[in-house]
Amino acid sequence: xxxxxxxxxxxxxxxxxxxxxxxxxxxxxxxxxxxxxxxxxxxxxxxxxxxxxxxxxxxxxxxxxxxxxxxxxxxxxxxxxxxxxxxxxxxxxxxxxxxxxxxxxxxxxxxxxxxxxxxxxxxxxxxxxxxxxxxxxxxxxxxxxxxxxxxxxxxxxxxxxxxxxxxxxxxxxxxxxxxxxxxxxxxxxxxxxxxxxxxxxxxxxxxxxxxxxxxxxxxxxxxxxxxxxxxxxxxxxxxxxxxxxxxxxxxxxxxxxxxxxxxxxxxxxxxxxxxxxxxxxxxxxxxxxxxxxxxxxxxxxxxxxxxxxxxxxxxxxxxxxxxxxxxxxxxxxxxxxxxxxxxxxxxxxxxxxx
Amino acid sequence: xxxxxxxxxxxxxxxxxxxxxxxxxxxxxxxxxxxxxxxxxxxxxxxxxxxxxxxxxxxxxxxxxxxxxxxxxxxxxxxxxxxxxxxxxxxxxxxxxxxxxxxxxxxxxxxxxxxxxxxxxxxxxxxxxxxxxxxxxxxxxxxxxxxxxxxxxxxxxxxxxxxxxxxxxxxxxxxxxxxxxxxxxxxxxxxxxxxxxxxxxxxxxxxxxxxxxxxxxxxxxxxxxxxxxxxxxxxxxxxxxxxxxxxxxxxxxxxxxxxxxxxxxxxxxxxxxxxxxxxxxxxxxxxxxxxxxxxxxxxxxxxxxxxx
Numbered sequence: 010x011x012x013x014x015x016x017x018x019x020x021x022x023x024x025x026x027x028x029x030x031x032x033x034x035x036x037x038x039x040x041x042x043x044x045x046x047x048x049x050x051x052x053x054x055x056x057x058x059x060x061x062x063x064x065x066x067x068x069x070x071x072x073x074x075x076x077x078x079x080x081x082x083x084x085x086x087x088x089x090x091x092x093x094x095x096x097x098x099x100x101x102x103x104x105x106x107x108x109x110x111x112x113x114x115x116x117x118x119x120x121x122x123x124x125x126x127x128x129x130x131x132x133x134x135x136x137x138x139x140x141x142x143x144x145x146x147x148x149x150x151x152x153x154x155x156x157x158x159x160x161x162x163x164x165x166x167x168x169x170x171x172x173x174x175x176x177x178x179x180x181x182x183x184x185x186x187x188x189x190x191x192x193x194x195x196x197x198x199x200x201x202x203x204x205x206x207x208x209x210x211x212x213x214x215x216x217x218x219x220x221x222x223x224x225x226x227x228x229x230x231x232x233x234x235x236x237x238x239x240x241x242x243x244x245x246x247x248x249x250x251x252x253x254x255x256x257x258x259x260x261x262x263x264x265x266x267x268x269x270x271x272x273x274x275x276x277x278x279x280x281x282x283x284x285x286x287x288x289x290x291x292x293x294x295x296x297x298x299x300x301x302x303x304x305x306x307x308x309x310x311x312x313x314x315x316x317x318x319x320x321x322x323x324x325x326x327x328x329x330x331x332x333x334x335x336x337x338x339x340x341x342x343x344x345x346x347x348x349x350x351x352x353x354x355x356x357x358x359x360x361x362x363x
Numbered sequence: 364x365x366x367x368x369x370x371x372x373x374x375x376x377x378x379x380x381x382x383x384x385x386x387x388x389x390x391x392x393x394x395x396x397x398x399x400x401x402x403x404x405x406x407x408x409x410x411x412x413x414x415x416x417x418x419x420x421x422x423x424x425x426x427x428x429x430x431x432x433x434x435x436x437x438x439x440x441x442x443x444x445x446x447x448x449x450x451x452x453x454x455x456x457x458x459x460x461x462x463x464x465x466x467x468x469x470x471x472x473x474x475x476x477x478x479x480x481x482x483x484x485x486x487x488x489x490x491x492x493x494x495x496x497x498x499x500x501x502x503x504x505x506x507x508x509x510x511x512x513x514x515x516x517x518x519x520x521x522x523x524x525x526x527x528x529x530x531x532x533x534x535x536x537x538x539x540x541x542x543x544x545x546x547x548x549x550x551x552x553x554x555x556x557x558x559x560x561x562x563x564x565x566x567x568x569x570x571x572x573x574x575x576x577x578x579x580x581x582x583x584x585x586x587x588x589x590x591x592x593x594x595x596x597x598x599x600x601x602x603x604x605x606x607x608x609x610x611x612x613x614x615x616x617x618x619x620x621x622x623x624x625x626x627x628x629x630x631x632x633x634x635x636x637x638x639x640x641x642x643x644x645x646x647x648x649x650x651x652x653x654x655x656x657x658x659x660x661x662x663x664x665x666x667x668x669x670x671x
Contacts, residue, residue, distance in 0.1 A: 190382045192650040194609035195643050196389065202631045202639070203393050295509055302511045302613055303628055318515060322617065329519045336512040344507035 046276050053356040060352020063345035070342060074146035082124045083136035085143040086310045090134040101134035106330065110134075128334060132324060135310075141334055144312035148342070151224060151313070152294035155231040159293075160286050162232055163239020170240065171247030182244075185237045193234055197296060200230050201305040221308035227297060235289070242285055246278045280357035287353055291346040298339055314339045372659050379655040386647040390640050391433055395426065397636065442641035447633045453641035460623030461645075464615070467622060468607045470542045475549035475603065480596070482550070483557025484589060490562065499558075502551035510610040514544040514617040532620030541618045545610050549603045553596055561592040597661045601654030608646050 044052070054060055083089070089110070090101035100110040106129045113123045128137035170181040204226035212218050217225055250256065250273075259269050294314075300306045301315030309316075314335045321332035417423045421432060436443070442453035486498040505513075517540050522530035529537045564570065565588055573583050611624040619625070623642060630638035 186378065187382060187385055190378065190651060190654065191386060191389075192605055192608070192647045194605070194612075195647050195650075196386075198612075198627075198631065199390060199393055199639065199643055203397050207396060291507075298509060299511065299609075299613070302509075303616075304632065315511075318512060322515060325515070325519060326523050329523070332515050332519060336508075336516060339512060340504075340508045343509070344504065347507055348503075 046280075050280070050357040054352055057352045057355065060349050060356070063349040063352065066341060066345040067349060070145060070338070070345075071149060074142060074149055077142045078139060078146065081136075081139050081142070083126075083139045085135065085140045085312060087136075088134045089130065089136065098134075101130055103132055103324070103328070104130040104134075105328075128330070129328075131320070131331065137331065137334075140312045140317060141314075141338060144314045144317050144335060145338055145342070147224075147307055147311060147313040148294050148297060148315070148339070151227060151297045152290040152346075155228060155235070155293035155297075156286050156289040158228055158232050159235045159239050159289055160282070162236035164243050164282070166236060167240035167243025168247060171244040178244075181240075185241055188234060188237045189241075191234070194296075194299070196234060197230050197300065198303065198305065200233070201226055201300050204229060205305070221311060223300075223306055223308050227300065227306070231293065231296075235293075239282075239285060239289070243278075243282065246281060250274050250277055284350060284354045284357060288347065288350040291343040291350070294339070294346075295343060314342075368662055371662055375655055375658055379651055382651050383644075383648045386651070387434065387437055387644055388430075390643050390647075391430055394636050394640055395429075437644060442644075443637045445635055445638050447630075447635040447638070453638050456626055456638060457623060457641055457645055460621065460626045463620060464611055464622035464624060467538055467541055467545065467611060467615075467620060468604070470538070471545035471607055472549065472603060474542065475546045475553060476596075478546070479550045479553025480557050480589075480593065483554040484561055484584070484592075486554065486558045487561035487565065487592075488584070495558075498554065502554045505547045505551040506555075508548075510544060510548060510606075511613040511617065513547055514541070514614045517544055518617060530618065532615065532618035537618065538620070541611075541614050541620055544614050544617075545607055548610070549599075549606060552603075553599060556596055556599060557592060560595045561588060564588045564592045567591075594661070594665050597657055597664060600657035600660070601650070604653040605650045608650060 078085070088101070090098040092098070098110060098112055100112065104110065104126055106127060107125050108129060109117065109123060109126070117123050126136050126138065128141060131137050131140065166181060170178045201223070205222045208226050208229075209222040212222060212225060253273075256269055256273055259273060264272075297306060297313060298315030298318070301313045302319045304316075304319065306316050307313045317335040318332055318339070321328065321335070325332060414423075421429055424432075440454055442457070445451045445453050445456060448456065482498050482502075486495045489495050518530060521527045521540060528539045529535070530540075531537050532541050570583060570587060573587050578587075608624070611620075611622060612628055613624075614620070615622045615625040616628050623646070626638065627642040627646070629635075630642060
């Protein structure tokens with residue numbers, strides 16, 4: 010019988026009942042400061058070395074494109090050999106990198122300081138370095154503004170389509186389908202060839218003329234053809250987010266419409282849209298350089314990276330670096346923007362986390 | 364074939380025909396938006412000569428009548444005479460160009476496909492090794508390089524600095540560099556596509572089952588994995604053709620290949636509007652048809668896929 014008696018024993022460790030010290034309390038309270046979705050994403054992005062290197066490359070190129078023309082002693086359109094009241098000085102033309110023209114050499118022998126032509130000059134005696142920098146500026150600006158145009162039109166059309174639904178949605182989506190299945194590059198070339206002639210007299214005398222009819226027509230083309238991807242994306246986001254369980258859960262818990270939009274819809278939508286815009290920039294830069302290469306890009310004498318590469322084809326055997334330099338810059342920009350965009354997507358698209 | 368697939372194919376066919384019609388219509392109206400109309404040269408012409416020209420090309424008729432005539436002409440492949448190359452018909456210029464361009468494009472596509480699938484499979488099978496890394500770095504670089512840059516750099520390197528190949532695409536061996544230029548981007552794309560879908564397939568249960576049953580490594584790779592891994596590559600056929608067509612516009616220009624792309628670019632520079640319209644319609648229809656074919660093939664090869 011005795012074996013069957015179960016004994017109940019309680020061992021109490023009195024140490025467990027000693028009040029915690031302040032130090033211990035602090036240890037328990039904040040394991041880690043709470044982070045927002047944005048901070049989380051930034052932290053993830055910072056860990057991605059490839060994306061960070063690409064980001065710095067983009068920042069450096071952008072800063073150079075903005076600030077270098079401000080203090081550089083040469084202008085992109087100045088033909089150095091052509092000075093008012095003097096005969097043309099052909100020794101300025103086709104200088105190799107770091108070479109000086111005869112008049113500059115004379116000035117240097119007289120003790121003056123002459124700013125070097127880092128990349129030499131082109132066939133018309135224009136400083137090639139500043140042309141590359143300015144071309145980069147044009148290409149970046151075109152890429153950036155074209156993406157903004159695509160973003161705005163895409164968001165407007167996509168949200169109308171998503172919210173309205175019904176017949177409006179069907180009609181808009183059919184139009185999107187058709188534009189989507191058009192061979193875009195051929196249509197772009199066709200439009201660019203015609204628009205620039207149509208636009209030139211229209212914008213004559215307005216501030217837009219300074220930008221040039223070709224760039225304006227490029228923007229028009231982006232506004233006409235490239236919004237479809239973005240509007241599909243926005244519509245899809247709106248349709249799928251509306252039906253999400255967490256939206257329903259928030260509403261059940263008594264959340265107001267504004268709270269749902271601010272805390273749930275926008276953070277979930279914005280990252281996808283921003284990423285897609287970021288990836289749109291290199292494709293716009295690509296399109297611009299392609300058109301410039303075909304002679305349908307920026308108006309002369311304004312340079313863009315594509316037109317510089319195209320011009321370089323004429324003196325290719327003697328001056329191959331004139332092609333190689335803009336080629337490297339374009340590839341670097343497109344590559345780093347693509348890699349950075351990929352990094353953004355990995356960091357901010359929660360669905361891809363696992 | 365189940366009725367659902369048939370309905371999908373029918374739907375895509377209708378959309379394809381409709382898209383070609385939209386292309387023709389857009390091309391027609393865009394061209395007629397050219398200041399002064401597509402048939403006038405920049406030179407000043409006497410009013411009588413201009414009226415004669417307009418009567419000859421039917422420009423004195425209302426726009427819609429012109430559009431109807433053009434539509435029925437295009438359906439019969441009648442694109443009219445070239446405005447700048449005297450005595451030549453647009454359709455002849457297009458067929459002549461197509462002979463060269465088709466050769467160039469098909470060679471580039473086949474090479475891209477063969478090399479891309481091999482490189483992609485190798486990268487997937489040797490995952491996370493040095494070889495995989497090198498393949499991925501190189502393909503990433505190629506994907507970011509526009510075709511005109513690639514073509515120009517190859518021209519500098521292998522036709523001028525080291526004269527291995529002729530710079531002129533019309534001569535013997537002249538197509539080597541253009542084919543390489545056109546091939547590199549689709550090859551890189553197919554490599555990346557094959558690698559990721561191969562990795563996906565290799566993780567599937569049926570591969571493990573095959574391994575457990577003692578199937579040899581090569582039989583698994585070729586009989587089980589590659590067959591399924593290549594399905595996504597089919598969807599790339601359409602976009603690849605679109606890339607090769609637009610790429611060949613500049614590549615033929617750089618290497619002076621007498622193909623349809625060069626004819627197109629020249630027609631834009633010369634403002635030969637009849638030729639521009641004809642080439643655009645032919646090339647665009649080609650791209651639309653290839654997209655259609657690759658979508659339908661995708662659906663037939665893998666009936667599980669729901670494309671709606």
